[in-house]
Each structure stands twice: as structure tokens, then as C-alpha cells.
Amino acid sequence: MxxxxxxxxxxxxxxxxxxxxxxxxxxxxxxxxxxxxxxxxxxxxxxxxxxxxxxxxxxxxxxxxxxxxxxxxxxxxxxxxxxxxxxxxxxxxxxxxxxxxxxxxxxxxxxxxxxxxxxxxxxxxxxxxxxxxxxxxxxxxxxxxxxxxxxxxxxxxxxxxxxxxxxxxxxxxxxxxxxxxxxxxxxxxxxxxxxxxxxxxxxxxxxxxxxxxxxxxxxxxxxxxxxPLPKADLQRVERKVAYEQSKKEVSKWEPIVKKNREAPTLYLGQEVDLGYSTVGAIASEFEPRTEIEKKIASLVHDGQIMEAHRKDGSKLLELNKVSFEDEKDRQNRIAKMRSLLFRHETKAKHIKKIKSKTYHRLLKKDRVKGASAHIEMDPDAAKELAMKQEFKRAEERMTLKHKNSSQWAKRILSRGLDAQDEGTRAAIAEQLHQHATLTRKMNTLKDSSSGSSSGSSSDESSDEEYSDDQTEDNNHSKASKLLKRAKDKTLKALEDGDEAPNSGLLALPFMVRGMKKREEAAAEEAKLAIQEFELLSKQLNNSETENIKTETTSGRRTFGGMKKSAPEPRKKTKPEYYGDTDDEDDTETREGVEDAGDDKNSSLIVDENIGSDILGADSKRHQSSVFKSFDETVRDPGPKTTYEVAIFASDTWKKAKNLEKKVDSTSTATASKPALQGQVPKETVQDVDDQNDSDHELMVEGVLSSANNEAYELPSQAELIHQAFAGDNVEEEFERQKEEILNEENPEPEKPVLLPGWGQWTNVQKKKGLPSWMLEEHDRANKKRQEVLKNRKDANLKHVIISEKLDKKAEKLYTKTLPFPYTTKEVFEQSIRMPIGPDFNPTSAIGALNRPEVVKKSGVIIKPIEFKEVDTQRKVEEHKQSGQKQKRKKSKTNNGKSVKKMKAWA
Amino acid sequence: MEEELGNPVAERILPPAEQEVSNEEDAKIKKYLRGEGANLEVLKDKKLKGQLSVIEDLYGKSAKAAAKVEKWLLPSEGGYLEAEGLEKTWRIRQETISHEVDILSRRNQHDIILPALGPYSLDYTLNGRYMAIAGRKGHLALVDMKDLNLIKEFQVKETVRDVVFLHNELFFAAAQKKYPYIYNRDGTELHCLKEHGSVLRLQFLKNHFLLASINKFGQLHYQDVTTGSMAGVFRTGLGRTDVMQVNPFNGVIATGHSGGSVVMWKPTSSSPLVKMLCHQGPVSALAFHPNGHLMATSGCERKIKLWDLRKFEVLQTLPGHAKTLDFSQKGLLACGTGSYVQILGDLAGSQNYTRYMSHSIVKGYQIGKILFRPYEDVLGIGHSMGWSSILIPGSGEPNFDTWVANPFETSKQRREKEVRSLLDKLPPETIALNPSKIGTVMAVKKKEKKTKKEREAEEESAIDAAKSITMKKKTKGRNKPTKREKKKREIFDKSKKPFLQEQIKEEEELSRKRPRLGEEVELPKSLQRFARKKTAT
Structure with missing residues (x-):
């Protein structure tokens, strides 16, 4: 088993x-x-x-x-x-x-x-x-x-x-x-x-x-x-099978490739995730690795420490807060300083570059002068200067540099001064003088200062006066002296001011009046000034006797208040003065507006700015009118002119005007307003509220005839003749011109001519006339020309010549040949009929119209196409959808569907 | 089956209101499609077909979007006066209008009387915000029309014939006694354009940045204001004229002359584009409709004619005279003569201009120039005693495109716009009768042959030149007469050579073109039987 x-x-x-x-x-x-x-x-x-x-x-x-x-x-x-x-x-x-x-x-x-x-x-x-x-x-x-x-x-x-x-x-x-x-x-x-x-x-x-x-x-x-088949056949069969197979393999890509080819725009690498987009994202991913990093991390993420830090940090931040104004101020200050520094630097550089000795000498002189002025003001500087001078003096005494001890001086002296020329002698003298000044004892200076302090009020002494040891007493005395002098001067000016010219322009009554007013104002001001001076001197005295500050402050206060009030009248005085003159003008010229005032106006408008200022001020008065600004523009005086203004756009305006009229009659007014006033009743021609025509026309004839006469000019003789004969033979002329142009653009063919001497030996040729081919050619050319003429745009338009000349410069704006895929001109022209720029299309459409063929993120690697089974039905649908949708769908299919994917390097 | 057939019909029938809306939209879409698309059925190229269909689709969408924008974002509709019963629109007076309109509009009705400095001409900026006025006797001023504020006013103390704004309110040019000058808004003189001479009329081409002028001698000058270079200088050869107007559609400049002809020019050719005989008498005024297809001219023989510029034919002849003409943005035509202004309009849209409004200023005032204010229903009248402005309902464009012209422009916007418009500046070549044809195919015409006479003349001159060359006196051995002669001969031959070569070439061509005798010339019938039969190979 x-x-x-x-x-x-x-x-x-x-x-x-x-x-x-x-x-x-x-x-x-x-x-x-x-x-x-x-x-x-x-x-x-x-x-x-x-x-x-x-x-x-x-x-x-x-x-x-x-x-x-x-x-x-x-x-x-x-x-x-x-x-x-x-x-x-x-x-x-x-x-x-x-x-x-x-x-x-x-x-x-x-x-x-x-x-x-x-x-x-x-x-x-x-x-x-x-x-x-x-x-x-x-x-x-x-x-x-x-x-x-x-x-x-x-x-x-x-x-x-x-x-x-x-x-x-x-x-x-x-x-x-x-x-x-x-x-x-x-x-x-x-x-x-x-x-x-x-x-x-x-x-x-x-x-x-x-x-x-x-x-x-x-x-x-x-x-x-x-x-079995023989080998060759077998191989062929095999190849065939292989071909079929590979065809099948390849053809499955066809729809995808076709889709991509037909798509107006390809989106490549859209689904690529770039990963981290921010630094924070990268940081959040961080993991401590080394020991030290871990330690730091443990510290950083420790709650207690964090909390402590937070509290502390917030405090710090609070401290950091600076108000916007402060910061702005600071910046402004810094900017100013910087610009000043820069300017100074450039200036210094520039000056340094100047080679002229005289310039530098002068500069030095200036500097010295400036320094002396400076010394007067600043005790420290004065002290320094004194020190310097002392040093110099000491040096001089030690070295006796300027006491003819130099080689040059010795030589000159050995020769004898008489033998020398003027310049040398002068130089020697100068040197000696310098020595003398340098070695002079100090007490001379001290004497002068004490002298000045003793009180020489003359102007000359004041120029000299300066002291190297300036005590407070001195200061006070100087200030008081200054004040006193100012007071004296103002008083004197007040007394002098009464004089007035008896003749000329200024003698005119309105001028006189204006002057008076001005003087009054000035006097007031002077009074104020005197008060001020007195106060100041008092204050000085107070400070001298070391009185309480409160008094001074009160004095200051009054001074400040006075100062505020003081300049105001001064400002006003001027315009009023001018205003007065104008008023004067107008009262005089109320009947004949045009003639008067021209000369006066010319003088009047010396200062345009002031004039406009007045106007501005005046316009404030009738704020009821809407046309305030407009009003201004009209009234703004130009040279040599007076303007009548009529603005009757609305009822309110008219009312305002009426009000003004009343005001004008009593009070002072501006230059233009009276003019206006004079014209108003007569010029209501354009008044919109006017209803009936007859009224309207009457008024027209009333005033403005003079102006009209001015405006209307007879045409000149030449013009008249020109106009008279202009339309005489226009048509023939034009036809002739057309003919000319046609001939120019399409020249007539040349007439056949026999070459002299050719065929003229006998009479035969003469009788025969021109050879037939010549005639034929001529005929052909003629026919061609007629054809061309018939094809012209203006062939049927008798009174129009449209040039058919080619403009070489404009040629480049046209395409010479049809671009490739097009075969007919119509299709091409219809395809470019729509502008695609942003000016001609709504924003929603521009993107699609101008989208490039390939849309790709920069830096993204384009991957090979992935195979997806696309059923043809859906492909067609997709094709019809817009690019945007297509894109979305694409990504959707990628995410949602598990499709059989293959890669190919296609 | 029947049901299927029935359905589309049911869909097509819409309630009347909707249908109206859709019709309206369709009309708008059609407007924005700018013509018909190509017939794709005919195309054989599949790829092109696909591409074009995609593009057409996009065009359609764009047009639709544009139509919707127009419907929803441009809500203001322009209106006009409508009379009831026996009323007539031209009987309506300015006063009655002023009762009806708001305060702001009422402000636009005003008369400014400036009698001293003579007839005034005026110009508005593109956005209608500012106005420049020029008194004949040297008064120049700039007014902000929004708040009626005078910006600057100055006196040049010489004749000023015309004033025109450049691309914005910052600059304007004034034609003065000897030369035109360019000023800025502060009245500072920036340039003196000496090349123009004493100019009678100025025009500014906003898209091309060209300042065009015609001077006393009938010379037309074009100057590029961005670079300062002269774009063109032409002699009109038709005498002195002050009738010049630019066609806003294509930038072509038309001048009216005493011979009754209107001539159109472009800066790149010295010969006129079009020359048309418009009137029997001298042309007194000229105006172009904003769409560029309509021109109005008035002659001294008391006729005002409206021309269709696409066909160059008269559309309408109206009786009357006009010293100055102007078309409004909405197409109303204002004619001014004497002290009377008449406004014509084709309110039915049938290109049939009828009386719309009229206005008479103070009798005796001579109207110098009338100009519609853009984007407002206002007509500015410059006359011998200053200027006035009246309300003409329905004249201005109710919707403004802030990218094109913004009446409420801030300075920053103005700056931006300046830069943008400079970037969009068109070269002078783009001025043509039909600028929409640019980019299309234009076959280059063959170079025309020179005529025999010209050729001969040229040859002769070349030979003469060769003959007239003086030989250098060379050193001893080389100065032999034989050598000199030889050299001379050589030069002579050389000069002749190109002509001979050309001739030979031509003959060859001719012989190639000419039909051979043996082939095509038919023999007389009696001899035809002797002609050798063509061997059939």
C-alpha cells in the first residue's frame, strides 16, 4: 500500500x-x-x-x-x-x-x-x-x-x-x-x-x-x-499578433491623448501638493532631536516659563508703545536734521573746492566778523576768543615774530627802508602794526567796554560795543538802552508822519483819506509798540531788582494779547485803502462805466494778490449766492479791463444781488460790484426767469449795442472775393482733380511709338502704321486699366476720390499671407474679429480668453500621463465644459475614483 | 412622437415680457459679438475647427457677460425731451427746462459775459470736467466745470485762435498769433511749437497723442506730444482754412476747404485718404459722429449735409447755415450760426435728423464755437461776448466708464490713467479709414513696373553720370590716353550693364509668357490640313 x-x-x-x-x-x-x-x-x-x-x-x-x-x-x-x-x-x-x-x-x-x-x-x-x-x-x-x-x-x-x-x-x-x-x-x-x-x-x-x-x-x-507552419510564416503570424497586441495597448491611450490635444488649455502638475506652504507649517513639524534641542524645547514648552514670558513680554510691548504723533515728530525732526546736515556738508564741500584765494580771504573775514557778532551774544564764545587772543599775544611776546625778526625783514632793513618801494614799506609797516596790536596790553579792551557801559547812546558807539566779560548787569543795561532807543524812534516817526504831499496822485481826496486811515492805524500801532516797550523796560527793571515773576508774566500776557490785535489792523488797512480808491472810481464812473477807471485800474492792479484777497473777503459777505467761487473768478481783475458780470442762473442769485444793491449804496464795495450793479438792470437779458420774448429783445438792444459793434467785423476784401467766387466751377475742378489722381495712381499705358529710323526707309511701313502687336499690347494695357478703375471704390462716386495708394508704414499692421491652419480669408478675419483685451471684455471672460495653452506651476515636475479608463461619452461632455470645470473634474476623478492606473512615458 | 415635437415649441413660446427681455439681451449680445462667427461647417481641418469652436464659445460667453454687465451695471438711461400733443420739443425754452431740473443741472445754465477780449472758443477735457476758454484777444482760462471754479486765468497779449486740451487737464495747447504754445494748468508756458507756424485750428488725437494743426498756409502738421517729434507735415494745397476736425473713431483728420471739398488725412501719407466734394460753396463747419460713420458738413451755400462715411454718400441735406457744428456723445447735432443754436437729432434712430431743440442767445452775439460737454447734457457756446452753457437733455452719455473717462477723477487716478494711456498709445500708422481692418490679410501688391520712358530716363541719367566722371591724373606711366580711354569705356559699360540685364530678363519673361506660335495660333481653315498633326507619344 x-x-x-x-x-x-x-x-x-x-x-x-x-x-x-x-x-x-x-x-x-x-x-x-x-x-x-x-x-x-x-x-x-x-x-x-x-x-x-x-x-x-x-x-x-x-x-x-x-x-x-x-x-x-x-x-x-x-x-x-x-x-x-x-x-x-x-x-x-x-x-x-x-x-x-x-x-x-x-x-x-x-x-x-x-x-x-x-x-x-x-x-x-x-x-x-x-x-x-x-x-x-x-x-x-x-x-x-x-x-x-x-x-x-x-x-x-x-x-x-x-x-x-x-x-x-x-x-x-x-x-x-x-x-x-x-x-x-x-x-x-x-x-x-x-x-x-x-x-x-x-x-x-x-x-x-x-x-x-x-x-x-x-x-x-x-x-x-x-x-506546423514553416518558420517564416510562423514568425510573421507572431509578429502580427504582437502588432495587434501592441496596437491594442497603445490605442487605449488614444482618448486621453486626444482629449489633451483638443483641450484649449492643459493643466499640468495641478494636483501636486507642494507640502509646506508657510514657515509656520515647517516649524510646527519640528521635533527636537539633539540634546540641546530637547533642552530648549523643554524650556520653551514649559508652562511656567511661558507664562512668565508672556507677562513680561506684554509689559515690554506696552513700554514699546509710542504714540503716533511722537513718532511722527521724531521722524520729522530726524529728517530735518539729516537734510540740514547734508546741506551743510555739501556746502562745505563746495566751499572747500573753491580755489580762489580772495574768496577764502573774504570768507575768513566774514567768519571773523560773524564771530565777533557771535561773541556779543554768547559769553562762552567771548571767553574763548579772549583766551585765544591772550594766547596769541603771549606767543607774539615770546617769539617776536612780527618784530622785523624774520630773514626777509632783516634783509630789507639792512638795505635801508628808503631804498625799498612802496609795497615793501607798507608790508613792513603792516607787520610792525600787527606786532603792536598783538602786544598791546589788555586793559585797553577793558577800558572800552567800561566806557560803553557808562552809556554812550550814540549809534556809533553802539556799533563798537562789545565786552569780553559780560555780566548780567551789562546785559540789562544794554537791553534797556535798546528799548529806549526804539521808543525814541517810534515817537519821532509818529511826529514825522503828519506830513502829506500837496500835489500829484496822493493829493487826491480819496488818497488822502486812505492815507489818513493808514496813518491812524500806524499811530495806533506805534502807541501799542511804545506801551510794549515800556512794559518791557519795566520788566527788565523788575528782573534787575529781582522782583517776582508773576508780574513779568502778566506783562507778557498783555504783550501777547496786544501783539495779536496789533497786526490785524495793519492787514486791514491796506485793502481798505485800495477798496476806497475803487469805490471812488466807481462813484465817478457810475454813468459811463467803460471810459473811466482805466488808468486807475492799471495802478490799482499793481498788487494782484491783495486784490484777490479783498475779493475773497468780500465774497464772504454774500454767502447766500451759490456761485461764490464762480463769482470770484469772474471778478478777478485782469489788466486794462473792467468786467460786467451777469450770472442769472437762479432766483436765489437774483435775490442776493438785490440785497447787495442795497448794501452797496451805503457801504464800501469791491471793484467789480458797482460795475455789476450798474449793469444789472439792463443786462437781465439772459435772465432765465424772464418769460416773454419781447421784453427780452428790448433789453438786448438797450445796452449791448456798443459791445456788439465792437465785436462785429466786416470780412476783409480778399475774403469776400474768395467767398464770392468760391463755388464757381467747383465741380469741374474736382473732376479734373479726380482724373489727375486716377492717372497718377493708375497711369495710362504708353502710346506705342516707332523708333525713329525704323521701318521708315520705305513708305511701306508708314502706310501700314504701327505693328499690330504693339497696338494689341496697348489695347490690353488699356483694358487692364479700365478694369482697375472699375474696381476702385470710388468708381461709382462722382464726387469722391478715395486714394488707393499703399501706405508702406501701415503695411506692417496687416498680415501678408494667411496664417497656417486657415485656408480662407473670411474664416481668419472672423476668428480675429473680437478683441480679447481687458478693455473690451468683462473681467469674468478675460481669463478664459487669454488663458495660455499650458498652465503649470513653476517648479513643479510634470509627471507622465496616468492612464485612466475614460468612457467616450463622458469625454465628450468634458470637452464641452470650460477649462475651469475640466480642471476640477480632473482632480475629482483623481481623488474619488480608484481607477486602473498605469504609467507611460507618452 | 408628437409630444416630442410639441415640446420645443412650447419652450420657445415665452410670456411676452420675458420674450422682450430676451430679445433685448439678444440684441445686446449680438452687439458685443461684433459680427458673425466663421462658418465652421465648411472647414476641413478638424483641428482648426475644434479650436475655432472653442474660441467662438468663449466669444459667446464674453458677449453674454458683457450684455449682462451693460444691463445691470449701466443703469442710467439717457432720456430726451418728449413733447405731448401739440407741443414741440424745439419750442421748449431753457427757462422751462430750468424749472424742472435739479439744482446741480440748473447750475449748468449760465452765461458768462466777457465783452473785452473778443470771441471765445472753448474746449472740454475728455471727461468733461474741465473747460479751457480762449478769448480771441489773448484771454486764456481754465475752469473746473464741476464747481465752476476758475483754476487759472491769464492773458497772453496776442491773438489766440484756438485752444485744445491734450490728454488731460494738465496741459492745453493754444494757437496764438505766431505759433501754438502748450501751457500747463498753472498757465506756465511749456513749449512753443514753432514748426507749426501761425495755426488756425488745433486738434488733439487722444489715442495717438498727436497734436494736429492747420496753419495759415494750409499746412497740416502732426506732432507727437510724447516725444515731440513731428509725425507728419503736409501741404493741403487747397488754401487757407480753419475748418478741421478729427474723426474720433479712426483718428482721420478732415479739413474743409473753400472749394467745397472735404479732405481726409492721415499722418503717414502726404496724399489725402479721401477727397470729397461736399458743397458748392466753401465748407464752413465740419463734425463727426462719435461712431465715426456720420459726418456733418455745412457750406456757405446754406446747406447742411449729413454724410455716411462708409459709403461716402449724402444721407440727408438740410437747409440752413452753420458756422460751427458739433455732435454730442448720443448723436445730437448742434449747429450754431449768428446768435442762434439749433440742435438736430434722430430720436427715432432712423438716421433722419430732425429739429430737436433750439436756443437763441442775445441778439448780436456771434457764436464762435459750440461744443457738447462730455457726460453731461450740456452744450457750451463760445461767442463774441463770453461763453454760455445751456441744457440739452439727452445729449451726453449717461454712463461713464471710469477706465475711459472719469469726470470724478482723483489726481491719483489721473496719474494712473496717464501712464496707462501712454502705454496704450497707438502709433500713427494705425490711423486708417477702417482701423478694424488692421490685422487682416492684405495681399501685397506687386511692385509696379516702371514705364519705358522712366526706364530710359533713368538709363540716360546713369550714363550721363558715368560720362561726367572726371579721371584722376595719374602718375607718368599710367596716364596714357589708351589706358584712360579704356577705363572710361569700362565705367560707361558698367553703368549700362544693369539696365541691359534687366531688359534681357524682361524679354525672357515675355517670351515665356507669350504663347508659342506652333501650338495655339490657329491656322486659317484652308491651311489647317497641312498642319502637322501632333505626334501621339
């Missing part, structure tokens, strides 16, 4: 071996055909090959019914020829007992204890046919065993098989005999077992009828296997 099991196992192993590897050498008993083929044909990709194999397997399944469905791998055609030594066809070779790859003879299977012999036998036989029998005896001859087998299978007596014994030739088989590898003689037919034979014993068992039916069917259908 154990033996049997083992056999079966072996068989199974073999079978499975066969199944697995189709390349194993096999010998087929079928048909005894030894023709086997090497595998050939194009080398295919493994996947393809697999496919091909599968297909072949299918074919064989149909045809090789006897091999059974399960044994798909055992394909007939693709077996390699068995080497002759193995096939043992003619036994030219010695048999090899054992191959290297076989197990050694003495190999023992552990489990096996009785089948030793058989195993060796099998291996000895080198895939010989070994009778598959249950016999334990290996020495049994074939016949016996075979007969026995048959007997056992069929259940027939042994004798039935005896006869065939002699025919049995020992044929080595590669495989054990089995139902899949039937022995040769079984297939030959003699003493064969038919399937019926095999089925008979099964009769009556369940499923028998079905089995028989099937066998019958297979028998009926049986057909012979065809001979």
Missing part, C-alpha cells in the same frame, strides 16, 4: 513538472513524429509572451481534446527537438548509465524500504518507458507485465493480448506511461484500448451516461492536427 502511494506521488511530481515547464524535453508518442521546433520568432516582452502563450494554450485546448483540459501547458508545436542520443532512434551512442544531475545509485530514500530496485530502474532507463505496473518484480518482461496490466484494466483474459507480443518493440519513452502519456502501441491501434473499453466497467455507475455522451461528442468532432 505504501508503495502504491509513493508511485502516485512520483507520478504527480512528474506531471506537475511537465505542467510547470514547457521547455522540458518531452517525447511525444503521438504520431511518432520527431519533428520538433525550436522556439523562435521575435523576442517579446515577458508580459506579451505570457499572453501569447495563453492564446496558444487556448487554441490547443480546442484541438487537443485527447490531452485533456487540465494539461494546458503541454503544447505540441513548441517542443524542442530531442537530441538523437536521447531519442535512441538509431542507437549510435552509448547509453549513459547515470547523469550527473540524477541522484546517485546508492541514493536512498529514507521512507522507502522495498522499492529500491524500482527507483534505480527508473533512473537507469533514462526516461525509458517503464511499465506502470503494480508488479514488484523488476525482472519481469514487458509482455507479461503489459498483458497483466491489460487484464487488470479491462478484465479480459490474458490470452486476448498474447498475439501482439511479438509486435511489441521496446521503445524508450521519455515518460512513464500514463493516461496522459499513452504508450506507442496503444496509440497504434493494435490491441488498443478504446475509450469505450475503458468506460465499460463504469456502466451503471452514476454519471456514466454523461461521460459517454461527452466522449461521443469528442469523437465526432475529432479532427487531425495540422502540420
Amino acid at each position: 505504501g508503495e502504491v502511494r509513493q508511485k502516485k506521488m512520483q507520478e504527480k511530481g512528474k506531471r506537475s513538472n511537465n505542467r510547470k515547464d514547457s521547455k522540458v524535453f518531452q517525447k511525444k508518442n503521438k504520431g511518432n513524429d520527431k519533428r520538433r521546433h525550436n522556439r523562435g520568432g521575435p523576442r517579446l516582452a515577458p508580459s506579451l509572451q505570457r499572453e501569447v502563450n495563453q492564446m496558444k494554450g487556448d487554441d490547443n485546448e480546442v484541438s487537443d481534446f485527447d490531452e485533456g483540459d487540465t494539461f494546458a501547458g503541454d503544447v505540441y508545436e513548441y517542443e524542442e527537438a530531442v537530441p538523437e542520443e536521447e531519442s535512441r532512434k538509431n542507437r549510435r551512442y552509448d547509453t549513459v548509465d547515470n547523469y550527473d544531475y540524477k541522484l546517485p545509485d546508492d541514493f536512498k530514500d529514507e521512507d522507502v524500504f522495498s522499492d529500491d530496485e524500482e527507483d534505480t530502474d527508473e533512473r537507469d532507463g533514462k526516461r525509458n518507458l517503464i511499465e506502470d505496473s503494480d508488479d514488484a518484480d523488476p525482472k519481469n518482461d514487458d509482455d507479461g507485465s503489459h498483458a497483466r496490466m491489460l487484464q487488470s484494466i479491462t478484465g479480459m483474459p490474458r490470452e486476448a493480448f498474447e498475439g501482439k507480443k511479438k509486435n511489441n518493440v521496446v521503445i524508450s519513452e521519455a515518460y512513464q506511461e500514463s493516461e496522459y502519456n499513452p504508450s506507442r502501441d496503444v496509440l497504434d491501434g493494435n490491441g488498443r484500448i478504446s475509450i469505450d473499453d475503458l468506460l465499460d466497467p463504469l456502466q451503471g455507475k452514476p454519471g456514466y451516461s454523461m461521460l459517454r455522451k461527452r466522449t461521443h461528442q469528442t469523437e465526432k468532432k475529432s479532427m487531425a492536427l495540422q502540420a
